[in-house]
Amino acid sequence: MTTALHSPAAAGTAPGDTAPGDTAPGPAAAARPAPVTMAAALNRALADSLAADERVVVFGEDVATLGGVFRVTDGLAARFGPARVFDTPLAESGIVGTAIGMAMNGLVPVIEMQFDAFAYPAFEQVTSHLAKLRNRTRGRVSLPVVVRVPFGGGIGGVEHHSDSSEAYYAHTPGLRVVSPGTPADAYRLLRQSIECPDPVIFLEPKRRYWGKETAALTTAGPPIEQALIRRPGTNVTLIAYGGMVSTAVEAAEAAAGEGWDVEVIDLRSLAPLDEATLTESVRRTGRAVVVHEAQGFAGYGAEIAARLTEQCFYHLEAPVLRVTGLDIPYPPPYLEHFHLPSVDRILDAIASLEWE
Amino acid sequence: MTLLADSLMTAPSGDPGLAAAPLQLIDPAGQPGANRGGLELPAPETLSDLHRRMVLGRAFDVQATALTKQGRLAVYPSSRGQDACQVGAVLALRDQDWLFPTYRDSVAIFTRGVDAPEALALLRGDWHCGYDPYQYRVAPHCTPLATSALHAVGFAHAATLKGEDLVALAMLGDGATSEGDTHEAFNFSAVWKAPVVFLVQNNGYAISVPLAKQTAAPTLAAKGIGYGMPSLLIDGNDAAAVYAAVRAGVERAASGAGPLLIEAVTYRAEPHTNADDDTRYRDRAEVAAWRARDPIARLAAYLSARGLLDEAGAAGLAEEAERLAASVRERLSEDVSVDPGELFDHVYARPTAALRRQRAALLAEIADAEPGEDER
Ligand SMILES: Cc1ncc(C[n+]2csc(CCOP(=O)(O)OP(=O)(O)O)c2C)c(N)n1
Ligand SMILES: [Mg+2]
Numbered sequence: 001m002t003t004a005l006h007s008p009a010a011a012g013t014a015p016g017d018t019a020p021g022d023t024a025p026g027p028a029a030a031a032r033p034a035p036v037t038m039a040a041a042l043n044r045a046l047a048d049s050l051a052a053d054e055r056v057v058v059f060g061e062d063v064a065t066l067g068g069v070f071r072v073t074d075g076l077a078a079r080f081g082p083a084r085v086f087d088t089p090l091a092e093s094g095i096v097g098t099a100i101g102m103a104m105n106g107l108v109p110v111i112e113m114q115f116d117a118f119a120y121p122a123f124e125q126v127t128s129h130l131a132k133l134r135n136r137t138r139g140r141v142s143l144p145v146v147v148r149v150p151f152g153g154g155i156g157g158v159e160h161h162s163d164s165s166e167a168y169y170a171h172t173p174g175l176r177v178v179s180p181g182t183p184a185d186a187y188r189l190l191r192q193s194i195e196c197p198d199p200v201i202f203l204e205p206k207r208r209y210w211g212k213e214t215a216a217l218t219t220a221g222p223p224i225e226q227a228l229i230r231r232p233g234t235n236v237t238l239i240a241y242g243g244m245v246s247t248a249v250e251a252a253e254a255a256a257g258e259g260w261d262v263e264v265i266d267l268r269s270l271a272p273l274d275e276a277t278l279t280e281s282v283r284r285t286g287r288a289v290v291v292h293e294a295q296g297f298a299g300y301g302a303e304i305a306a307r308l309t310e311q312c313f314y315h316l317e318a319p320v321l322r323v324t325g326l327d328i329p330y331p332p333p334y335l336e337h338f339h340l341p342s343v344d345r346i347l348d349a350i351a352s353l354e355w356e
Numbered sequence: 357m358t359l360l361a362d363s364l365m366t367a368p369s370g371d372p373g374l375a376a377a378p379l380q381l382i383d384p385a386g387q388p389g390a391n392r393g394g395l396e397l398p399a400p401e402t403l404s405d406l407h408r409r410m411v412l413g414r415a416f417d418v419q420a421t422a423l424t425k426q427g428r429l430a431v432y433p434s435s436r437g438q439d440a441c442q443v444g445a446v447l448a449l450r451d452q453d454w455l456f457p458t459y460r461d462s463v464a465i466f467t468r469g470v471d472a473p474e475a476l477a478l479l480r481g482d483w484h485c486g487y488d489p490y491q492y493r494v495a496p497h498c499t500p501l502a503t504s505a506l507h508a509v510g511f512a513h514a515a516t517l518k519g520e521d522l523v524a525l526a527m528l529g530d531g532a533t534s535e536g537d538t539h540e541a542f543n544f545s546a547v548w549k550a551p552v553v554f555l556v557q558n559n560g561y562a563i564s565v566p567l568a569k570q571t572a573a574p575t576l577a578a579k580g581i582g583y584g585m586p587s588l589l590i591d592g593n594d595a596a597a598v599y600a601a602v603r604a605g606v607e608r609a610a611s612g613a614g615p616l617l618i619e620a621v622t623y624r625a626e627p628h629t630n631a632d633d634d635t636r637y638r639d640r641a642e643v644a645a646w647r648a649r650d651p652i653a654r655l656a657a658y659l660s661a662r663g664l665l666d667e668a669g670a671a672g673l674a675e676e677a678e679r680l681a682a683s684v685r686e687r688l689s690e691d692v693s694v695d696p697g698e699l700f701d702h703v704y705a706r707p708t709a710a711l712r713r714q715r716a717a718l719l720a721e722i723a724d725a726e727p728g729e730d731e732r
Contacts, residue, residue, distance in 0.1 A: 057517070083517050089547055094506055094540030101510020104495070106518065109510075121536070128500045129507070136484040136496050139702040173703050197705035225708075272708040 035212040041183040042072045042148075042204065044217055045190035046110065050080050053108060056194060058085045060095055060112030060148075069114055070150055070209055092118060096125035096147065100133065103143040110194055116151040116203075117160035123168070130199045131174030145199045146190070151179070152243045152293050154207030154340055156333040163330055164294030166242075169201040170271040170303070177270040178224065179203040181245025184215035185228075189268060192224040200224075203270075205243030227274040229281065233263030236287040236350055239278065239304055241267040244291045244341060251346035260350055270300060278304070279311045286317040287353045291341050296324035318354035376575075378589050378621050381596040384649050386657025389591070395600040400664055406447060406595040407655045407665065408673055410439045413463040414652060415677035419684045420462065420476060424630045428688050430481040435463050437593075437625030440651035441557045443467050444598030445525060448606060452522045456495045456508040460557070461527050468494050472684045482692045501532040505541035505554065512550040512609075523551045523609045525602065531562020533576050542617065546583040549614035553605035556617070557592060559624035564637040577619035585615050592620025593651040596658075623649070696722060 036044075049056050058076055060068075064087040067074030077085040088095050092113055099109035113119035119126075126147070133141045153162030170177045176198050180186035186204070193200040222228055230245060231252050240248035245266045252262035263281055267274070282288045288308050290301035301322040308320045323341045331339045380389030381397050388397075398406070417436050424432040435442050442463040446455060449468075457464050465475045470487045477486020478497050485496035495511075498504035508526035515522045532538055533556055545552045556576050560567055573579055580587030588604075590597045598620055605616035623646035627634040634643075659665035700707050700715040707715065 089540075089543050091540040091543065093503075093537055094509075094544050097503060097506025097537060097540065098510030098513060098544055101507035101512070101524075102514040102517075103510075104489070104507065105511045105514035105520075107514045124500060125503060125506065125537075129503060132484075133496070134705070135702040137489060137702075138483060138485070138698070139705075140488045140490065141496075142705065176704070272704075272710060275709070 033214055033216045035214045036183050036217065037210050037212050038180070038183040038186045038204070039070055039072050039209040041187040041213075041217055042190055043074055043076070045187045045194075046073060046076055047079065049110070049191060049194045050076065050084055053194075055106060055108040056084070056110060057102065057107050058110045058112075059088050059099075061088060061090055061114045063087060063112050068112060070204075070206065072148070072150075072204070072209075073112065092120075092122040093125050096122040096130060096145075099145045099147075100125065100129050100143060103145050104133075104141055108144045108146075108194060110146040110148065113147060113149045115157075115161050116149055116163040116165045119147070119149050119165065122147075126169070126175070126201075127172050131172045134198070135174060142197050143199050144194075144197050146193045146196075146202050147200070148190075148202045148204060150206040150209075151203040152205050152207060153330060153336050154243060154293070156336070157206075158333065159330070162336065164292065164325065166201075166203055166270055166292075167294060167298065167300045170300055174199070175271060176200040176224070177203065178268060179205060179242035179270065180268065181205070181208070181230070181240070181242060181266045182215075183211070183213040184217060185221075185266070185268065187217040188219055188221050189224065191219045196224055203242055207243045208246065211246070222268070225269040225272050225274055227268055227277040228266045229263060229277070230266045231262065231264040233285065234261040235285050236260055236262045236289065236353060237278075237281045237285045238262050238264045238289050238291065238346065238350075239267065239301075240264065240291045241270060242293075244293060247341060247343060248291050248346065251343045251350075254343055255347060255350055258347070258351075262350065273303075273307070275307060275311070278308065282308050282312045283315040286315055287350075288312075288316075288320045289323060289346065289349045289353070290320065291323045291346060293325050293340055295327045296322055297327045299324055318352075321349045321353065323349045376589055378591040379597055379601070380591040380594050381600060382594050382654060382658045384593070384654055386654055386661060389594065389597070393588075395590075395597055395604065398596055398599050398603075400662070402447070402599065403596060403655065403659060404664055406440075406443055406599060407652065407659055408676075409443045409447060409467055410595060410652045410655065411673050411677050412680055413439055413443050413467055415681045416466050416472065416684060417463050419681040420479070421626065421630060423685065423688050424479075429476060429479045431629050431631060432462075432476075432479050433460050433629045434624075434626035435460050437623045437646060437651075438557050438559055439463065440595035440598050440655075441555065441592050441620050441622055444595040445527070445555050445602045448599045448602035449525060450523070450606065452493070452520075453606060454493045454495065454508070454511060454522060454524045456504045456511075456524060456526045457497055458501075458504065458527050458529065458532070459497050459499050460529060461497070464527065465492075465494055465497070468492055470494060473687050476688065480688065480692065482694055502528060502535035502537035502541070505532075506537055506544070509541050509545045509548070509550050509552055509615075512545070512552045513548050515551060516548070521610055523553060523606045525553045525555060525606075528554060528556045529562060530556060530558040530560070530567050530576060531565065531570055532556075533579065534562075534570050542579070542583045542585060542615075545615040546585040549612065551609035551612075552615040553602055553609060554615065554617045555598075555602060556619045558619055558621050559592075560622075561624055561628070561638070563628045563632065564634075566637075575619060577617060580617040583617075585617050587617035587619065589619050589621070592622030593649050593654065595651055595655050622651075 064077035474486035508524035577589040
């Protein structure tokens with residue numbers, strides 16, 4: 001790994017490191033950060049990684065000239081040239097499969113699947129090779145590949161544009177699965193994922209692409225596999241990731257008015273899971289609710305609920321509850337709000353946690 | 357119709373392999389082939405080496421089949437009958453080039469220099485890959501059909517991006533050409549002009565399914581046209597032709613001209629694996645006819661007629677092959693030692709906390725199950 005990765009310049013305040021579409025940070029930017037969207041933070045992370053490590057290549061469908069359908073790769077091809085940032089033919093298996101070969105030959109590919117459901121053609125390459133080559137070769141072949149996947153709903157997308165596919169990946173040993181909840185964490189997690197020697201499925205909550213945060217973009221902070229307490233609380237632990245983090249924080253604020261002091265944990269890393277942060281919190285609060293957009297049956301929340309039950313049983317005042325999407329194929333735009341977890345549903349779940 | 361002809365790419369031979377007869381440097385009788393299509397006959401010492409390595413490869417293959425019948429290997433897909441492809445292709449590679457083999461290609465892996473027990477680890481079952489790919493420049497045996505063709509393309513393209521001179525040889529079966537990843541690999545490599553040679557060993561069958569049920573294309577080589585990729589149709593039982601074609605592909609790819617598709621027409625002389633019953637789907641007469649077209653006998657006849665192989669030489673080689681078989685037999689008859697703790701070691705670069713817990717629990721379970729010293 002190159003040494004520049006942790007230097008202040010690599011954190012995005014150097015002139016010329018500004019992501020297109022982002023507010024240019026002036027000399028005072030380090031002191032007073034400008035508001036930044038998650039899309040711009042991801043763009044900055046890609047630019048800084050490309051600048052810091054010449055092994056990094058970025059490729060996928062429409063990522064070069066267009067800058068990606070969500071503009072996350074905007075300006076990178078112009079800045080880094082066609083050998084570093086390039087468009088590929090339309091073939092998701094081909095994108096992942098060639099990334100595997102490139103990583104075997106020393107590159108660090110950061111590839112984009114255009115949408116969650118369009119990553120499915122690559123499923124065999126991801127599960128049979130990307131996840132397993134290290135183990136197959138007794139650690140001799142390392143695949144530092146990052147697969148960026150815009151994921152989840154809430155954007156009025158038509159069919160195949162709103163899937164939450166995290167459980168498929170989290171179920172696969174050998175893959176890391178991460179999802180940021182805020183712009184600053186999107187920057188940090190993407191830089192950390194690119195530095196990571198393991199393959200990382202990087203799930204970008206598309207409904208949060210345009211949400212802004214005023215925070216410095218830096219790699220300093222929690223390591224890739226550590227969960228974060230977003231809001232401290234004393235009598236319920238609310239567990240979320242990706243697009244549901246801000247919904248959970250909103251619910252926690254609303255719950256405060258009802259007399260419940262809710263702690264919100266942003267998992268950041270779904271696999272591996274930071275069990276220590278989770279269990280410490282739940283043993284303290286005695287109550288837990290997991291929130292995710294994905295359908296509940298055999299969903300990621302089931303794993304959390306099972307682990308908390310195994311490890312915190314005698315501290316629990318109530319069963320661990322899940323607030324999830326319905327067990328249906330992702331609905332069309334006019335119906336998606338019936339499917340998605342809302343602040344009200346989270347509050348209803350909290351209200352039912354045996355308070356008497 | 358002229359449109360198609362106009363768009364044909366010119367291969368080293370100028371032959372697009374559309375409906376043409378396979379190119380041959382040496383015919384089944386051991387005579388110079390009539391349809392050489394511009395392929396260059398390898399030098400006499402290369403021909404002798406091809407013969408010797410095929411004899412050794414055959415001994416390895418026969419021994420592996422025998423060991424499987426004795427329960428020493430979990431399964432073995434023999435490449436008997438495809439010896440010319442296995443050996444010719446590998447000898448045509450330069451030292452820096454990479455081989456991307458399938459489950460069928462153990463003899464190719466062995467010919468590349470991988471030690472027999474390492475080459476057979478997957479099929480014995482002690483680990484999924486027994487060798488260090490970087491040491492031999494051989495990717496692991498690939499079982500999911502056609503998937504490794506994309507790895508070869510990515511590997512080769514990375515070499516281009518890094519300015520390295522290397523070519524990747526991607527091995528495919530005839531059945532595997534129907535998979536989507538073959539299409540994606542052909543297309544990516546042609547668009548990127550990646551230094552790749554695709555060798556399709558058309559051995560007539562995908563387990564039980566004959567080629568006629570696999571494709572309506574006139575030949576598999578003809579598929580190159582749609583990708584803007586030149587292709588060659590060759591006699592896959594002619595080691596000289598395989599060597600010359602792969603060599604031409606390597607030189608062409610290394611010069612920056614992009615990928616080459618080679619269809620080598622051959623035959624799987626054994627069942628799909630030891631576990632397969634091929635009497636259910638193919639005629640004994642067909643098998644016998646192909647066995648009579650043995651690639652080793654063909655090259656031996658050619659060499660003998662030219663004084664390049666005499667009886668003493670053949671006897672010496674037979675002895676060398678027997679020594680090899682004996683050593684493979686002996687080394688693979690040793691009891692396998694495995695380390696259950698290793699199951700957790702390579703899942704991630706560093707084992708996760710959860711894996712460390714599971715490792716400790718498994719080792720404790722094993723220790724509990726084994727009677728302690730004083731209990732015995
Ligand atoms: C993706 C995938 N599907 C199915 C199989 C099971 N399978 C193993 S070998 C084989 C036949 C392949 O035939 P071919 O490509 O002609 O190669 P050959 O075995 O003849 O060398 C099949 C169907 C597999 N390995 N991978
Ligand atoms: Mg076949």
